[in-house]
Amino acid sequence: MKTLKIAIQKSGRLNEKSVELLKNCGLNFENYKSSLISPVSNFPLEILFLRDDDIPEYVQDGIADLGIVGENVIEETEVEVSYLQRLGFGKCSLKIAVPNNNDIATLEDLNGKAIATTYPVILGKFLKEKGIQSDIRTISGSVEISPGLGLSDAICDLVSTGGTLKSNGLKAFADVMSSEAILISSKATESNDLVQELIQRIQSVLRAKETKYVVLNVKKDNLDAVTALLPGVKSPSVVPLAEADWVAVHTVIPERDFWDRISQLKQAGAQGIVVMPIEKIIL
Ligand SMILES: Nc1ncnc2c1ncn2[C@@H]1O[C@H](COP(=O)(O)OP(=O)(O)OP(=O)(O)O)[C@@H](O)[C@H]1O
Ligand SMILES: O=P(O)(O)OC[C@H]1O[C@H](OP(=O)(O)OP(=O)(O)O)[C@H](O)[C@@H]1O
Ligand SMILES: [Mg+2]
Structure with missing residues (x-):
C-alpha cells in the first residue's frame, strides 16, 4: 500500500498540538527539530514538517496527502482542498x-x-x-x-x-x-482507506478529549433520578455493590457542562464520585 504523507507545522503555534494528536493516534515517530521528514514506524505514513503557509498548496497539489493547518491559512491561500475534520485547537x-x-x-x-x-x-x-x-x-x-x-x-x-x-x-x-486547526486532504485522497483509518483514529481521540469517565455510587431509590442526568455513550452501566441497597454507576460526561452535571448528580443522591480522563472512544 502507498505510504501517505501528512504535512504539519514545523514550529509555531500548531506544532506541539499536531504532534500530540498524531502520537495519541498511536503513531510512532521521532520529532527532531532538525529533521523535516519523519517516517512513522507503525503506520504507512510520513510526517513532513513545514512552514504553515506552504501546507495548503502542498496538499492541493498532492505533494502531501493530508495536512494540519489553520483555517485562516487555507482561506488566505484560496486552495481547493477537502476539510476532513475540525481539530479543536489553534482557536x-x-x-x-x-x-x-x-x-x-x-x-x-x-x-x-x-x-x-x-x-x-x-x-x-x-x-x-x-x-x-x-x-x-x-x-x-x-x-x-x-x-x-x-x-x-x-x-x-x-x-x-x-x-x-x-x-x-x-x-x-x-x-x-x-x-481553528483543520485536517485537510487533497480532493484525490479523501476516500483513500488509510486516510479514512486515520480520520477514525483522530475522531476517537477528539471524542475522548471532550468527555470524562465518571464512576459514582448511589442508593437504588435514587438511581432513576441519577441516570436521568446521564446520557452516556449509549446508557450508563449499573453495577451491584456489596451493600444491597447501593449500586455503582459508570458513565461518560461531556467536558463542557461537567461541573453543572456533577452538582446536579450530587443533589440527586450521587456519592463517592470518581472522575477519570479517557484516552480514546471508538464507536
Ligand atoms: N494567538 C493565537 N492563538 C491561537 N491560535 C493562533 C494564534 N495565533 C495564530 N494561531 C493559529 O496558529 C497558526 C500558526 O500560528 P503561528 O504564529 O505559529 O504562524 P507563523 O508564524 O505563520 O508560523 P510559520 O513559521 O509556520 O509560518 C495560525 O495560522 C492560526 O491558525
Ligand atoms: O490575542 P493574543 O493571545 O495576544 O494572540 C495574538 C497574537 O498571536 C499571533 O502571533 P504569534 O504570537 O503567534 O507570533 P507571530 O506573529 O510571530 O506568528 C497573532 O499574530 C497575534 O500577534
Ligand atoms: Mg506562517
Missing part, C-alpha cells in the same frame, strides 16, 4: 482593530483608511462584501505595531486572548473570521 479570530484613541466607529469609517495585515485576500473579500474601500497594506508580521509607527490607521490580525492588541494600545473593532 483564534481574525479581527480588524484600531488604536484606542481613534474616531473610527463604524465599518464605513474605514473607507479611505489604511489597514495593515498579513491576510490581504481574506480582508479584501470581507471589505468588498461590506462595500468598503480601504487601502490594504500587506506586511509579513508584527502587524500590531504598524498604527503606532504611522504605517496604517487600523490592522487586521489574529486575536485569541487580546493581550497583543492591549499591549499595543489597540481595540478589536470587527470580526472577519474565526479559525
Whole structure:
C-alpha cells in the first residue's frame, strides 16, 4: 500500500498540538527539530514538517496527502482542498482593530483608511462584501505595531486572548473570521482507506478529549433520578455493590457542562464520585 504523507507545522503555534494528536493516534515517530521528514514506524505514513503557509498548496497539489493547518491559512491561500475534520485547537479570530484613541466607529469609517495585515485576500473579500474601500497594506508580521509607527490607521490580525492588541494600545473593532486547526486532504485522497483509518483514529481521540469517565455510587431509590442526568455513550452501566441497597454507576460526561452535571448528580443522591480522563472512544 502507498505510504501517505501528512504535512504539519514545523514550529509555531500548531506544532506541539499536531504532534500530540498524531502520537495519541498511536503513531510512532521521532520529532527532531532538525529533521523535516519523519517516517512513522507503525503506520504507512510520513510526517513532513513545514512552514504553515506552504501546507495548503502542498496538499492541493498532492505533494502531501493530508495536512494540519489553520483555517485562516487555507482561506488566505484560496486552495481547493477537502476539510476532513475540525481539530479543536489553534482557536483564534481574525479581527480588524484600531488604536484606542481613534474616531473610527463604524465599518464605513474605514473607507479611505489604511489597514495593515498579513491576510490581504481574506480582508479584501470581507471589505468588498461590506462595500468598503480601504487601502490594504500587506506586511509579513508584527502587524500590531504598524498604527503606532504611522504605517496604517487600523490592522487586521489574529486575536485569541487580546493581550497583543492591549499591549499595543489597540481595540478589536470587527470580526472577519474565526479559525481553528483543520485536517485537510487533497480532493484525490479523501476516500483513500488509510486516510479514512486515520480520520477514525483522530475522531476517537477528539471524542475522548471532550468527555470524562465518571464512576459514582448511589442508593437504588435514587438511581432513576441519577441516570436521568446521564446520557452516556449509549446508557450508563449499573453495577451491584456489596451493600444491597447501593449500586455503582459508570458513565461518560461531556467536558463542557461537567461541573453543572456533577452538582446536579450530587443533589440527586450521587456519592463517592470518581472522575477519570479517557484516552480514546471508538464507536
Ligand atoms: N494567538 C493565537 N492563538 C491561537 N491560535 C493562533 C494564534 N495565533 C495564530 N494561531 C493559529 O496558529 C497558526 C500558526 O500560528 P503561528 O504564529 O505559529 O504562524 P507563523 O508564524 O505563520 O508560523 P510559520 O513559521 O509556520 O509560518 C495560525 O495560522 C492560526 O491558525
Ligand atoms: O490575542 P493574543 O493571545 O495576544 O494572540 C495574538 C497574537 O498571536 C499571533 O502571533 P504569534 O504570537 O503567534 O507570533 P507571530 O506573529 O510571530 O506568528 C497573532 O499574530 C497575534 O500577534
Ligand atoms: Mg506562517
